Amino acid sequence: MNLSLGPLLYYWSRDDVLAFYDEAKHWPVTRVYLGESVCSRRHLLRLPDWLALAEQLTAAGKEVALSTQTLIESESDLKTLRRIVGDGRFLVEANEWGAVRLLSEAGVPFVAGPTLNIYNPETLEVLAGLGAQRWLPPVETSRAALASLLERAPAGMETELFAYGRLPLAYSARCFTARHYNLPKDDCQFRCLDHPDGLPLATREGAPFLTLNGIQTQSAGVYNLIGELPALRQLGIASLRLSPQSRHMGRVVEAFRAALAGEGKAADALARVMPGPSVDGYWHGRAGLECGTQQAC
Amino acid sequence: MPLDLICPAGSLVSLKAAIDNGADAVYMGFRDNTNARAFPGLNFDEAQAAEGLRYAHERGRKVLLALNTYPQSDSWQRWTGAVDRAAKLGMDAVILADPGLMRYAVRHHPQLRLHLSVQGSATSYEAVNFYREHFGIQRAVLPRVLSLPQVENVVKNTAVEIELFGFGGLCVMVEGRCLLSSYCTGESPNSAGVCSPAKAVQWKDTPAGLESRLNGVLLDRYGKDEKAGYPTLCKGRFDVGGETYYAIEEPTSLNTLDLLPDMLKIGIAAIKIEGRQRSPAYVAQVTKVWRAAIDAVKKDAAGFKPAPAWQDELNKLSEGQSHTLGAYHRPWK
Numbered sequence: 001m002n003l004s005l006g007p008l009l010y011y012w013s014r015d016d017v018l019a020f021y022d023e024a025k026h027w028p029v030t031r032v033y034l035g036e037s038v039c040s041r042r043h044l045l046r047l048p049d050w051l052a053l054a055e056q057l058t059a060a061g062k063e064v065a066l067s068t069q070t071l072i073e074s075e076s077d078l079k080t081l082r083r084i085v086g087d088g089r090f091l092v093e094a095n096e097w098g099a100v101r102l103l104s105e106a107g108v109p110f111v112a113g114p115t116l117n118i119y120n121p122e123t124l125e126v127l128a129g130l131g132a133q134r135w136l137p138p139v140e141t142s143r144a145a146l147a148s149l150l151e152r153a154p155a156g157m158e159t160e161l162f163a164y165g166r167l168p169l170a171y172s173a174r175c176f177t178a179r180h181y182n183l184p185k186d187d188c189q190f191r192c193l194d195h196p197d198g199l200p201l202a203t204r205e206g207a208p209f210l211t212l213n214g215i216q217t218q219s220a221g222v223y224n225l226i227g228e229l230p231a232l233r234q235l236g237i238a239s240l241r242l243s244p245q246s247r248h249m250g251r252v253v254e255a256f257r258a259a260l261a262g263e264g265k266a267a268d269a270l271a272r273v274m275p276g277p278s279v280d281g282y283w284h285g286r287a288g289l290e291c292g293t294q295q296a297c
Numbered sequence: 298m299p300l301d302l303i304c305p306a307g308s309l310v311s312l313k314a315a316i317d318n319g320a321d322a323v324y325m326g327f328r329d330n331t332n333a334r335a336f337p338g339l340n341f342d343e344a345q346a347a348e349g350l351r352y353a354h355e356r357g358r359k360v361l362l363a364l365n366t367y368p369q370s371d372s373w374q375r376w377t378g379a380v381d382r383a384a385k386l387g388m389d390a391v392i393l394a395d396p397g398l399m400r401y402a403v404r405h406h407p408q409l410r411l412h413l414s415v416q417g418s419a420t421s422y423e424a425v426n427f428y429r430e431h432f433g434i435q436r437a438v439l440p441r442v443l444s445l446p447q448v449e450n451v452v453k454n455t456a457v458e459i460e461l462f463g464f465g466g467l468c469v470m471v472e473g474r475c476l477l478s479s480y481c482t483g484e485s486p487n488s489a490g491v492c493s494p495a496k497a498v499q500w501k502d503t504p505a506g507l508e509s510r511l512n513g514v515l516l517d518r519y520g521k522d523e524k525a526g527y528p529t530l531c532k533g534r535f536d537v538g539g540e541t542y543y544a545i546e547e548p549t550s551l552n553t554l555d556l557l558p559d560m561l562k563i564g565i566a567a568i569k570i571e572g573r574q575r576s577p578a579y580v581a582q583v584t585k586v587w588r589a590a591i592d593a594v595k596k597d598a599a600g601f602k603p604a605p606a607w608q609d610e611l612n613k614l615s616e617g618q619s620h621t622l623g624a625y626h627r628p629w630k
Binding site for chain 1: 367368369370371373394395396397398400401417418419420421422423424426427428430431441442443444447450469470471473474475476477479480481482483485487488512514515516517518531534535536537538540541544545546624627628629630
């Protein structure tokens, strides 16, 4: 079982993005997912910039995959998608079925992303037949549901699991960050830049609940399966996806590396650098915001 | 025919109300979590479905069956069994979201007409055409996230008929890509066929006002003069940056009556009315207004103007008594 660095879900300055991936070259992650998967208006890094980063990370010994936009709305979104598929140098993670179509037509292997809604082995088999070599379950998948699916998973299919970070829960045509600032989406003034870990949303009694990240809504709680490594190994999970946060990401990766190596206190070290409370309800088949087994939450 | 009117049937009484008031087709679900309105007391057993089919077919109308949740691995046969029953009953189409289930339907019931559910989250013609090529889908229901020019671009680039939501509850998120409900309650439309399930709702009168909670999470608090709506998670008031407001969406309904001429022009095959959970009286009233409006726009698209009486009627029925054009009208975004 190894570690993957998931796609950056937030909008950061160009310098911050480049510095982040410069550091990531030295982190114990096997694979790095790059690209803009949330909002087409985010342009501080354009596709050629992501491709250049992909080359650099490959040279640093990382496997690289390009993650496609989850919500495709316009012809220009499709154009970007076709350029990603057409480039051909890197593995691609398909986050909706238009990308699956283009990748299977191109006859290249791909990663079936967590928003393809793969809830059963039959759908996974369809994807295997189209060229998927790795897949991610929807983030709401429980351990029991995953175990049941994996009993009949296609041979050779690798499973990667979203194991750490604020959960990407929903996508919309509307930008909730722009809405917060009373700005139209088309003139959002790129306010996401002011919120490198998203904009916290709390209930009217002050309980943290969700995180607004442009058109994406995330959990406020931080999904954290560091305490579940034995179960994950038993299921035969190939890779754990760690989702980027703006601060201390190197220490997050290090905590997971230490935990995989069986070193003590890794969960405590992780708890110190998490941007919110731990949640793992989904894994235990309960409400996602619940926290079952870990003491930290 | 373009602009078929597709109405919700949560029960046999609603089905008859829809047919009697001019629906071209109704859509229904079986009485379990194989459809995205798996509410207690709603939907059809096999005998009721057969009776509904008979009622509709005798009047030259159609019945579509929603099997639009995602089959779970340990109960896969519940979904394939539902497809088998749909074929046996003679459903005019099944509305599916899951590719694995589509493959099953194609292999076992090649004559069964397939529609892509809105829960399939297809927002581009590349995605729609994927389902066409692999499973032969005849129609796709688009999520309520595209502007009309974007919808038109899909229509122009696919042979698949396009169906749009015209009226009813407004999902602000891409359908099939929203897990807010399971984050809060453990049950989502994808896996359990419910959003903000009633069993997780709590109401409480407090000194600060009437509170609505979902699995303990405070969704809203209403003052004396405020009307409290059903606590759908995304339509609560929350605190963001010290400001309390409808951070995601107001409790409003979708109403696209004004857009009918455009929808006709760009070649929309069907308009869907949301609301299998609503009463037969609601279904009757909404169907009646939309039948009149669609007939009027087909007769004279250039001169079409929604009658004030129609809008009044629909506004009375709307959630929060207000309506929006949603994403079809770009400034909403």
